[in-house]
Amino acid sequence: MSIQNIERRRFDALIIGAGGGGLRAALQLAEAEASVAVVSKVFPTRSHTVAAQGGMNAALANVLPDNWHWHMFDTVKGSDYLGDQDAIEYMCRAAPKVVYEMEHFGVPFSRLDNGKIYQRPFGGQSQNFGGDQAARTCAAADRTGHAILHSLYQQNIRAKTNFFDEYFAVDLLKDEAGNVLGAFVFNIHTGEELIIEAKTTLLATGGAGQLYRTTTNAMINTGDGMAMALRAGLPLQDMEFFQFHPTGIAGRGMLITEGARGEGGYLVNVKGERLMERYAPKAKDLASRDVVSRAIYTEVKEGRGCGPEQDHVMLKLDHLGTDVIQKRLPGIRQTCITFLGIDPAEHPIPVYPTAHYTMGGIPTDRFGRVVTPVKDTPEEVVNGLYAAGECACVSVHGANRLGGNSILDILVFGRAAANHIIDYLKDVRYHKPMDENSVDRAYERLHRWDRTGDGESVEQLRKDLKRTMEDNCGVFRTRDILENGVKEVHKLQERMKNARITDHSGLFNTARVEALELENLMDVALATVYSACARQESRGAHSRIDFPERNDIHWMKHTLFFRENCKLDFKPVRTKPLSVASFPPKARVY
Amino acid sequence: MPETASDSRLRWRCRRGMLELDLILQEFLDKGYDLLDAKQKQLLDVMLEYPDQLLFDLLLGNMISSDKDIAQFVTRIRNTLRT
Numbered sequence: 001m002s003i004q005n006i007e008r009r010r011f012d013a014l015i016i017g018a019g020g021g022g023l024r025a026a027l028q029l030a031e032a033e034a035s036v037a038v039v040s041k042v043f044p045t046r047s048h049t050v051a052a053q054g055g056m057n058a059a060l061a062n063v064l065p066d067n068w069h070w071h072m073f074d075t076v077k078g079s080d081y082l083g084d085q086d087a088i089e090y091m092c093r094a095a096p097k098v099v100y101e102m103e104h105f106g107v108p109f110s111r112l113d114n115g116k117i118y119q120r121p122f123g124g125q126s127q128n129f130g131g132d133q134a135a136r137t138c139a140a141a142d143r144t145g146h147a148i149l150h151s152l153y154q155q156n157i158r159a160k161t162n163f164f165d166e167y168f169a170v171d172l173l174k175d176e177a178g179n180v181l182g183a184f185v186f187n188i189h190t191g192e193e194l195i196i197e198a199k200t201t202l203l204a205t206g207g208a209g210q211l212y213r214t215t216t217n218a219m220i221n222t223g224d225g226m227a228m229a230l231r232a233g234l235p236l237q238d239m240e241f242f243q244f245h246p247t248g249i250a251g252r253g254m255l256i257t258e259g260a261r262g263e264g265g266y267l268v269n270v271k272g273e274r275l276m277e278r279y280a281p282k283a284k285d286l287a288s289r290d291v292v293s294r295a296i297y298t299e300v301k302e303g304r305g306c307g308p309e310q311d312h313v314m315l316k317l318d319h320l321g322t323d324v325i326q327k328r329l330p331g332i333r334q335t336c337i338t339f340l341g342i343d344p345a346e347h348p349i350p351v352y353p354t355a356h357y358t359m360g361g362i363p364t365d366r367f368g369r370v371v372t373p374v375k376d377t378p379e380e381v382v383n384g385l386y387a388a389g390e391c392a393c394v395s396v397h398g399a400n401r402l403g404g405n406s407i408l409d410i411l412v413f414g415r416a417a418a419n420h421i422i423d424y425l426k427d428v429r430y431h432k433p434m435d436e437n438s439v440d441r442a443y444e445r446l447h448r449w450d451r452t453g454d455g456e457s458v459e460q461l462r463k464d465l466k467r468t469m470e471d472n473c474g475v476f477r478t479r480d481i482l483e484n485g486v487k488e489v490h491k492l493q494e495r496m497k498n499a500r501i502t503d504h505s506g507l508f509n510t511a512r513v514e515a516l517e518l519e520n521l522m523d524v525a526l527a528t529v530y531s532a533c534a535r536q537e538s539r540g541a542h543s544r545i546d547f548p549e550r551n552d553i554h555w556m557k558h559t560l561f562f563r564e565n566c567k568l569d570f571k572p573v574r575t576k577p578l579s580v581a582s583f584p585p586k587a588r589v590y
Numbered sequence: 591m592p593e594t595a596s597d598s599r600l601r602w603r604c605r606r607g608m609l610e611l612d613l614i615l616q617e618f619l620d621k622g623y624d625l626l627d628a629k630q631k632q633l634l635d636v637m638l639e640y641p642d643q644l645l646f647d648l649l650l651g652n653m654i655s656s657d658k659d660i661a662q663f664v665t666r667i668r669n670t671l672r673t
Contacts, residue, residue, distance in 0.1 A: 042602075042605055042606075042607075045607075045641060045642070046605070046606050046607045046642055047607050048607045048608075049607065050606075050607035050608060050641075050642045050643060051607055051608045051609070051642075143643050145607075146641065146642065146643035149607075150641065166602070188602065189599070215609070216609055217609060218605075218606060218607055218608055218609050218611075218612055219605055219609070219612045219616075220605055220607070252613060253609055254609060254610055331650075331652075334650050334651045334652060335610070335650065337651065338610075338614070338649070338650050338651060338668060338671065339610075339613065339614075339671070341671075341672040503598075505595065507595035507598075508595045508596075508598035508599045508602065509598070510598050510601055510602050513602075
């Protein structure tokens, strides 16, 4: 289709991504009688939110005494003091209300005998600012994400939200002043392009776990919104902070919970040695996640890995006996039988650190507005553009996310962004004229993949990128390794220029979608490896062997990466909460 | 391995919200799809309409379907992964 004939649709708000954040925002907007379009590359209830089984934190005090202020303290401490304390206060205060709202939308939270919502204890939760364990996580059995996603989807159908299912968003559209005015998308079924003009656009596209070879993330998590922001000239914030779990199934990624080591499981190398005795003589296999992750990496790098490629270590559970494994670790047993064809009661499990959660993302304020530095102002609002959830960096997780805070984040800030959009729409009554050059650029980017002839395979490049990121920007970080990572990702970007796809049909051309996803991953990879190389300290999930200590004097600041010339900038952490005293940085000891 | 547009659509429907489902379904399409008869393809179609959590419980062996045809088909998918 020629560019002039592309259909145009107009909405008050465009939401890209239909996970929990996008759907929560869409519902708020639709109920306020705004016209809302939700664009999602997969059917909404197949978004990655469905995989969040743990639950959401809120200081309801249903099981043990609790207080939003204690929740705030735990979140600030968990963030290793890189989280913005105004946003964290806002989130922790809003949490109980958001839980009750979800209950009213139909989420069947697990109950106590007295009828109140059950709350379970989770790592990193405390009473009274670091005292006894708290019980703060509300869950719908082990399927909280599923329940939230389905409830929100059904509520949106009731509220008449307009869904564009299986549409892929190519790029944001702007005017000459930089106001964001919608997006260029196409229908994956038919290949037909569509220009969605919107007074406001919310990015809610989730994380970028597919950057890594071993990840817990679904294949859809390709950092699409983050890359769209980069191409629109906006920065990504704190991308060096990526949460890894030490024990994923090697080469596959699925999580083997820490409970397996808690029950007495231990790690061995190719010689059958208990490797953690070397790295953590006291805590051994129960050492902290980053210590265990680096130990596994070191064993593999020093030639003591297992398997034909010597690229993993083994987690032994067989000494625990079938009964204990079946009773206490049934999920792990099923996962191993399904994917590896082995019963952990008889055979050790091949494991390697697995990428789990993107703490960094598109910088926003606590209203969900995307912000960027302009001249001497560190946080200038980008008119018309919002972001929420894992693709955003608000930043409530700082350098490391606490369990139970990710679902809370998407719901609180999806809702906050929608509330701000509702106010914004009162002032912005008409659609602004589009800069047609931005349409041309998106069109050209899409049609670049129409070129024919021989070239690099997208599938091979994706594999090479994931391997490069795992080897050079994973759990073991030094200047040499990270600089090599920068070089290697640039090389892959060069090879990308010569990439081709063989399917040029319009109908369900998934090869083209995967090519566009790879472009997105490449940009996000550069942001991640450049930011990791720049930060010369260890903080939260970013652990540098050559800079093992946290350095609050020089590095208590947010990193900003811009695509143009791979430029880096920094901005201060917001240490001042909204109504209470700041939590000053302290050693993060649990 | 699917090649037509409708088969590409099938492959896209196998992109799910959970990594476990992505891996099982993509591997099954690669190894086992061409061997299915029309009735079995219909069963796959029915299963792909299931919510992710239900599909997860069936394919990971946490639950057995009361529909015998589906239960047998789940076993077939699981067996394909081990070939």
